[in-house]
Amino acid sequence: MTPAPANRASGNVEDARVARTRADVARAALEVLTEEGSEAVTHARVAEIARYSKTTLYTHWPSRIDLITMAIEALGEMPHHQRTGELRADVIAELKVFRKGNLDLRLDRVVASMAQWASDEQMRQVRDKVNTDGQHQMYAMLGEVFSGAALDAAVSMLTGVVACPSLMFGTLPDDDIIAAAVDIVLNSAQARSVEM
């Protein structure tokens, strides 16, 4: 059945209103997640920050997993460095973008929160998408000089140079540690290609 034009128009208004509410609530949930941690992402707290009623939130997003999932989706695409073609400079720049994301987007708290909630299938899919998106460019760059297990190892290692101090000690690596890490990985690639 084709709905009457008047109905369709009011449906569109309704859809736009729900979409706006969703965007507001998602932004508020992300703010609570990164500022206060995933424990704080409750219907009451997110409703307060978003300035909607708790009833509205419960109606559309009945579980806390829904709120956390929306928060993480609200992060959007992971930021990446625009490649120049100079491998060493590009890898260093990409790690600095990731380091900045840990400060600006509090990616450390997002990762920790996602790890906590990963027993939920919906959450696990969101987590895998965010993290795959985050490592995609590093795979493309290091794929020029590594393959197979060495490529997986190199990507985990360079991710770890930023992620490990951040998650384990709440600190971020200095420029010289990032450069040293990239040199260890790329020198090794060079040594391997000389051997071959």
Added chain:
Amino acid sequence: MTPAPANRASGNVEDARVARTRADVARAALEVLTEEGSEAVTHARVAEIARYSKTTLYTHWPSRIDLITMAIEALGEMPHHQRTGELRADVIAELKVFRKGNLDLRLDRVVASMAQWASDEQMRQVRDKVNTDGQHQMYAMLGEVFSGAALDAAVSMLTGVVACPSLMFGTLPDDDIIAAAVDIVLNSAQARSVEM
């Protein structure tokens, strides 16, 4: 004032009883943390698992941070590989012990939980102690061939080979990825020493 002997004896009995309660509650809190995540570490849930009353728990450990801190202290010393002196084999074995810890002790969930709670000073101290303890042997081994920023980078990178897949995707690296990572780091150390 010296307490009468009778009092001292009953004090010792009291101390022993509190110590036993503390050990029971800490073990229960660790079980809840690793099986159900830090959100589940509530007085009600830990009391249920430990088979003590909620009132007992609230009396001795009034905040949830106390319960989480005890859980993490209950982990005890981080497991390490017994060194043989053969650097490559020792580093690989140490990473495999860390990988096993992620399975047996759910260190990934412990790390994620500690990162979430790190805005609390007491929690931050526990976190730094556990993580420093975890990386100590890796620093000693890699300190034979690296120093300064390169040493920090190498330790973060090799920690990351196990920690990153675990925290980001809930998976652990295969033996060949661990070996590839160790070879990338040690080949690079060798290339540097040849240059010098």
